[in-house]
Amino acid sequence: MLRIELCLCVLALITAFIYPQLGSRWFEKIERRFAALARRRTLSVILVGLLALGLRLAVLPIEPIPEPIIHDEFGYLLAADTFAHGRLTNPTHPMWMHFESFSILQKPTYQCFAQPGQGTMLAVGQLIFGHPFWGVWLSVGFMCAAICWMLQAWLPAHWALLGAILVLLRYAVFSYWANSYWGGALGAFGGALVLGALPRIKRSQRVRDALWMALGLAILANNRPYEGFVFSLPVAVALFSWMLSRGAPSWQLSMRRVVLPLAACLAIAAGGMAYYFWRVTGNPLRMPYQVERQTYAVSPLMLWEPVHPQPAYRHEAMRKMYVDEEFVGYNFFRTAVGQLLKTYMAWSFYLGPVLTFPLLMLIFALPSDFSVRQIDRRTRFLLALLAVSIIGLALETFYNPHYSSPLTGVVIALVILATRRLQFWKPRNRPTGLFLARVIPVICVFMFALRAAATPLHIPLSEFYEFGWYQKGSHSFGRAVIQQELQRSPGNHLVIVRYKPDHEPFAEWVYNDADIDHSKIVWAREMSPAENAGLVQYFLEREVWLLEADEQPPKLSPYPRSQTHLLTRKDMQMQILKSENAPQP
Numbered sequence: 001m002l003r004i005e006l007c008l009c010v011l012a013l014i015t016a017f018i019y020p021q022l023g024s025r026w027f028e029k030i031e032r033r034f035a036a037l038a039r040r041r042t043l044s045v046i047l048v049g050l051l052a053l054g055l056r057l058a059v060l061p062i063e064p065i066p067e068p069i070i071h072d073e074f075g076y077l078l079a080a081d082t083f084a085h086g087r088l089t090n091p092t093h094p095m096w097m098h099f100e101s102f103s104i105l106q107k108p109t110y111q112c113f114a115q116p117g118q119g120t121m122l123a124v125g126q127l128i129f130g131h132p133f134w135g136v137w138l139s140v141g142f143m144c145a146a147i148c149w150m151l152q153a154w155l156p157a158h159w160a161l162l163g164a165i166l167v168l169l170r171y172a173v174f175s176y177w178a179n180s181y182w183g184g185a186l187g188a189f190g191g192a193l194v195l196g197a198l199p200r201i202k203r204s205q206r207v208r209d210a211l212w213m214a215l216g217l218a219i220l221a222n223n224r225p226y227e228g229f230v231f232s233l234p235v236a237v238a239l240f241s242w243m244l245s246r247g248a249p250s251w252q253l254s255m256r257r258v259v260l261p262l263a264a265c266l267a268i269a270a271g272g273m274a275y276y277f278w279r280v281t282g283n284p285l286r287m288p289y290q291v292e293r294q295t296y297a298v299s300p301l302m303l304w305e306p307v308h309p310q311p312a313y314r315h316e317a318m319r320k321m322y323v324d325e326e327f328v329g330y331n332f333f334r335t336a337v338g339q340l341l342k343t344y345m346a347w348s349f350y351l352g353p354v355l356t357f358p359l360l361m362l363i364f365a366l367p368s369d370f371s372v373r374q375i376d377r378r379t380r381f382l383l384a385l386l387a388v389s390i391i392g393l394a395l396e397t398f399y400n401p402h403y404s405s406p407l408t409g410v411v412i413a414l415v416i417l418a419t420r421r422l423q424f425w426k427p428r429n430r431p432t433g434l435f436l437a438r439v440i441p442v443i444c445v446f447m448f449a450l451r452a453a454a455t456p457l458h459i460p461l462s463e464f465y466e467f468g469w470y471q472k473g474s475h476s477f478g479r480a481v482i483q484q485e486l487q488r489s490p491g492n493h494l495v496i497v498r499y500k501p502d503h504e505p506f507a508e509w510v511y512n513d514a515d516i517d518h519s520k521i522v523w524a525r526e527m528s529p530a531e532n533a534g535l536v537q538y539f540l541e542r543e544v545w546l547l548e549a550d551e552q553p554p555k556l557s558p559y560p561r562s563q564t565h566l567l568t569r570k571d572m573q574m575q576i577l578k579s580e581n582a583p584q585p
Helices: 002-018 024-038 041-058 071-084 117-129 133-154 157-171 185-204 207-221 225-243 251-281 288-296 316-333 336-350 352-365 377-394 401-422 432-452 479-488 529-538 569-580
Strands: 493-498 521-525 543-548 555-558
Touching (some): 024 041, 041 133, 133 185, 157 432, 185 225, 185 401, 225 251, 225 377, 316 336, 336 401, 352 401, 479 521
């Protein structure tokens, strides 16, 4: 798909030099109607959001409700199930050692390892529409609408609407942000609210704009706290520099309409976060993420941090993931090649050939005597914000495109600014740049349609882990199929999962609902015969299965009762006491 897109860009460049007026009448008619719609700013915001929701619904036959695959997805789904049942966290289960897994905590409480933002959106989908996926769907609509609103504060209305359409085509339908539970759209939503509020506050000093900024900051703190903090630093500097400047309104007015509403909302958000941390970790200043890393991880999250001592693991799959797989990634991303891979991942997701095209063409479109001083103040701020955020991201050990999701609006704004400048490029006094500016969204629309028709046209798609609107859907390793079979079977089930020594740790089966004891299916790790016996006796009324996860296909069979023995009440109490007295984080 990327090669096709690159070929279309080259074809557009050739056509621009040979026949730059191709389709000019058609383009002019479309642009007049488009500009008329864009002038109705509120309507544009609403329509963009609804169009994103409608297009995702329209492609459900080819992109159905996704199956969770990635570890983080199961963690967020645990949070969603917990919140949907009216709880902030869950008590540690007596058999918790059988339920240890990635991206979740078992002690001091049983909950997701991450901030609660993504889980909250999934819980909204579960409560309102009956499935967490609809929370993903809503977050994508919010993202597109918010970026349209944000761009309206930085660009003329018709360019803002064009930018929002590009967001819709590239991120809102076929990317993993819309087809997994991993997140991304929520961070972009929060970043857009913060960035869209800044120029509005400077222009009008309205309380509602300060509240929008506060909401965006709260979303970032509860979704991408580190990246959101780095993103917010230049915004804070710009806001307070403006307040202290000569042309700013009186300090009293700024305090009443901006600082106090902003501070009050952020104080409420901070209090809520501290309460959540206290309920989950027992400490209002200790995030669940910290507990998870300190309990299991060897590799640090920041490049300058030392490697952590290896903890004692109860399960080989956990050791293999944290010591082997993750540590290899840590060493790789510390190299120059690893940093280049991060750059490629970001480029392929956010830009690709067609959105890189106007940026590259600036080399020719800008006058020969161009200098940095000619860049207007708003564009310089967006470039500075991008640069600060890139530095912050480069200091992290690992990277996925949703880490930089707060920057989505910034990236699109810079692409649109480059496209605006490109339209005035007239080599040999011919409207070459105007044709190129016009054809960029046409290529995006064509590639969107091609992606939708990729399966019937037998166009190969990139693997899920490569990221981007051109990727395949997530590849199932079989868990969902067996789960559906057990859901249809009468009674309740306990599935004891057995792995081979060469088990792939990213294909993890052991994840459970928030209320384990009342779940239809309980997934548990196989341990020693005595520990398995305690588990079986605890769930005595359930049908017990052995899952040999690494067989091809995975093999589910009745658990051999000969491998267990009934425990006395005293033995059972000793097993539970042992788990309660196990080392805690």
